Amino acid sequence: AQSVTQLDSHVSVSEGTPVLLRCNYSSSYSPSLFWYVQHPNKGLQLLLKYTSAATLVKGINGFEAEFKKSETSFHLTKPSAHMSDAAEYFCVVSDRNAGNMLTFGGGTRLMVKP
Amino acid sequence: NAGVTQTPKFQVLKTGQSMTLQCAQDMNHNSMYWYRQDPGMGLRLIYYSASEGTTDKGEVPNGYNVSRLNKREFSLRLESAAPSQTSVYFCASSGRTGGIAQYFGPGTRLTVT
Numbered sequence: 723a724q725s726v727t728q729l730d731s732h733v734s735v736s737e738g739t740p741v742l743l744r745c746n747y748s749s750s751y752s753p754s755l756f757w758y759v760q761h762p763n764k765g766l767q768l769l770l771k772y773t774s775a776a777t778l779v780k781g782i783n784g785f786e787a788e789f790k791k792s793e794t795s796f797h798l799t800k801p802s803a804h805m806s807d808a809a810e811y812f813c814v815v816s817d818r819n820a821g822n823m824l825t826f827g828g829g830t831r832l833m834v835k836p
Numbered sequence: 837n838a839g840v841t842q843t844p845k846f847q848v849l850k851t852g853q854s855m856t857l858q859c860a861q862d863m864n865h866n867s868m869y870w871y872r873q874d875p876g877m878g879l880r881l882i883y884y885s886a887s888e889g890t891t892d893k894g895e896v897p898n899g900y901n902v903s904r905l906n907k908r909e910f911s912l913r914l915e916s917a918a919p920s921q922t923s924v925y926f927c928a929s930s931g932r933t934g935g936i937a938q939y940f941g942p943g944t945r946l947t948v949t
Contacts, residue, residue: 726878731876754936756937758940763943764942764943765840765926765940765941765942765943766879766926766928766940767940768937768938768939771936771937773936812878812879823881823884823894824879824881824938826878826879826880827878828876828877828878829876829878
């Protein structure tokens with residue numbers, strides 16, 4: 723069965739410093755992996771997706787993630803945090819063994835201090 | 837192009853009452869989904885519809901029913917609401933089932949007292 727673990731429920735950074743949100747997954751086949759962002763009282767917006775092409779994936783708003791099969795990880799990074807990045811972030815996995823359904827991690831709340 | 841729309845945005849129900857959450861998409865997507873979001877648990881799939889005329893259970897279907905009214909619309913019904921159904925409900929759509937990105941509506945915040 724597929725599963726996703728987001729290793730930190732809360733991350734706090736200062737504006738202008740790097741962001742690292744950690745995600746580990748479990749999947750039987752080559753998975754598709756996604757990061758979504760949810761701003762307060764809003765729906766989810768797709769940040770980026772990995773679907774077996776390049777292992778370093780660039781997304782919107784300066785975010786990127788690297789697929790590391792040997793470590794079963796898909797960590798999200800950004801070189802310099804902005805106040806507008808404060809939100810909840812979800813790592814999501816999908817694979818054929820689970821009917822291609824999405825499985826969500828529990829979420830990481832990112833706080834950005836001025 | 838509104839994407840995925842949901843109504844209502846907020847709802848308060850008493851235990852035992854019924855209601856229907858509405859969802860519509862204008863992206864000509866084949867697949868539609870209903871999720872619930874609870875603190876610390878991410879989103880969990882309630883029901884999905886791979887294409888018009890089909891519906892299937894997800895991870896947490898008990899207490900819910902769905903109708904795929906046409907290609908655009910997918911409704912979620914609570915026949916007899918329970919406090920355990922207090923949650924935020926999201927509708928999503930995608931071009932086909934699985935493996936590709938889903939597009940989410942703004943959510944419905946439901947409280948059952």
